[in-house]
Ligand SMILES: *[C@@H]1O[C@H](CO)[C@@H](O)[C@H](O)[C@H]1NC(C)=O
Ligand SMILES: *[C@@H]1O[C@H](CO)[C@@H](O)[C@H](O)[C@H]1NC(C)=O
Ligand SMILES: *[C@@H]1O[C@H](CO)[C@@H](O)[C@H](O)[C@H]1NC(C)=O
Ligand SMILES: *[C@@H]1O[C@H](CO)[C@@H](O)[C@H](O)[C@H]1NC(C)=O
């Protein structure tokens with residue numbers, strides 16, 4: 411106890427010293443007090459402007475990063491969510507590039523002008539394969555998702571995650587996204603940005619201001635935003651990226667109904683907040699629930715929940731955004747005639763070849779051909795209003811051709827590529843190699859090599875595979891690549907792919923349109 415008291419005292423002294431030194435260095439320079447939007451300092455505000463006992467989200471003196479935030483204290487909320495950090499004025503006059511309208515001009519019909527976007531995934535909703543450094547613990551600790559991570563870290567989780575929020579995505583991210591010729595950004599975030607329940611270990615609300623700041627940076631570069639609620643109370647799919655891997659307690663089990671209601675409450679608050687005029691031009695897509703696992707849930711209950719959520723957000727004033735709901739892995743054909751009465755809504759399908767044991771075995775030529783033919787056909791069918799389908803967009807896809815990336819299937823689960831996928835349920839294990847050779851030569855070594863080691867034929871394949879998908883998904887409402895950047899998985903990172911020359915320098919200016927002949931690449935594993 412004495413030790414803790416001494417530590418607290420030392421921390422207090424350090425905090426005071428830092429605050430005093432920041433204050434005095436500010437005093438030496440410009441003292442007009444109006445430069446709060448120019449730098450990472452606390453210039454312009456004094457500690458006494460923050461009321462005693464203000465919570466962390468209203469007290470910039472405890473924020474790890476103050477750049478780009480309005481630091482003037484306010485406890486004003488909209489939809490019971492804080493506006494703290496926002497500047498009063500905004501400017502929607504920027505266009506992402508010369509092929510798309512500025513934010514303050516209508517985008518028009520997404521069927522005629524599909525979105526070209528990217529996800530800032532693994533940021534406000536953690537995912538082990540995107541940031542393995544955050545999950546580098548002894549496997550006996552059982553740290554496999556944000557729930558187990560924050561349970562383990564307890565009070566330390568907040569500072570570790572805030573450092574991640576402040577560094578993994580920053581203003582340069584959005585400048586680079588716009589430079590790549592992209593025009594939309596999907597931002598996955600989790601319900602604990604809004605609310606926590608029942609002793610949740612998650613860090614409450616810290617991610618909220620980072621979400622708001624990211625939207626303002628998107629605005630600065632003319633990027634439209636797809637808001638993606640990636641983790642719902644109870645978990646809508648039981649996967650690690652929903653916060654907590656395991657049983658689904660959303661619309662299922664004892665707490666299914668209460669978590670259904672909590673999710674609607676989260677949307678009630680979010681939609682009131684994002685109905686503010688400042689978001690009218692920039693929030694182009696409003697996502698209800700990422701990847702609800704409809705193959706395990708009651709389909710009719712998920713559909714009913716979706717209808718309620720859609721009505722709620724429209725009634726709360728989200729008028730212009732496309733309301734997005736997930737395809738739930740039912741197969742697009744099963745959506746015929748479903749939810750046709752929802753105005754300006756779209757079905758979101760995530761297309762990957764590597765989570766399917768019959769598609770991961772395709773060789774390079776077959777993967778490109780499938781992207782051109784199979785996915786184009788699916789997108790066209792699923793977008794045909796005349797036959798009872800709604801508009802369809804692809805809010806996740808990647809260039810990955812293997813599932814070799816560390817932690818991709820789960821922390822400690824192995825992979826399909828080498829036949830080493832052990833899930834704890836024999837039905838879903840994959841114990842025979844599923845690379846194109848389907849034998850012991852299937853190897854993750856070359857697949858996991860650094861991009862600098864890729865062969866020219868592998869690079870040619872990766873670029874063609876990406877462009878083929880862009881062509882296909884532009885037959886619908888457009889696409890969002892998964893993800894902008896990773897720590898070490900180059901086939902999943904748009905940024906690393908651009909650097910390696912396996913993505914078009916400008917997303918709207920491409921070489922391959924699926925009409926030309928697909929070369930038969932030398933696609934044995936050694937040709938990575
Ligand atoms: C900063 O926030 C305060 C409180 O919301 C607001 O009154 C002020 O206008 C904002 N400053 C700027 C420059 O937007
Ligand atoms: C549904 O909930 C029950 C009870 O909590 C649980 O045992 C089951 O695993 C859940 N189903 C899924 C698919 O997670
Ligand atoms: C194993 O997975 C199958 C297929 O997903 C599922 O039907 C079954 O209920 C699972 N078994 C257990 C014990 O979880
Ligand atoms: C890829 O698969 C297709 C169809 O099975 C086959 O015709 C082609 O020869 C294969 N390519 C290579 C390089 O093995």
Ligand SMILES: CC(=O)N[C@H]1CO[C@H](CO)[C@@H](O)[C@@H]1O
Nearest residue numbers: 537649650651655818819820
């Ligand atoms: C068991 C589980 O939740 N696995 C998922 C973890 O997340 C990756 C993507 O990051 C998925 O591919 C896994 O299915």
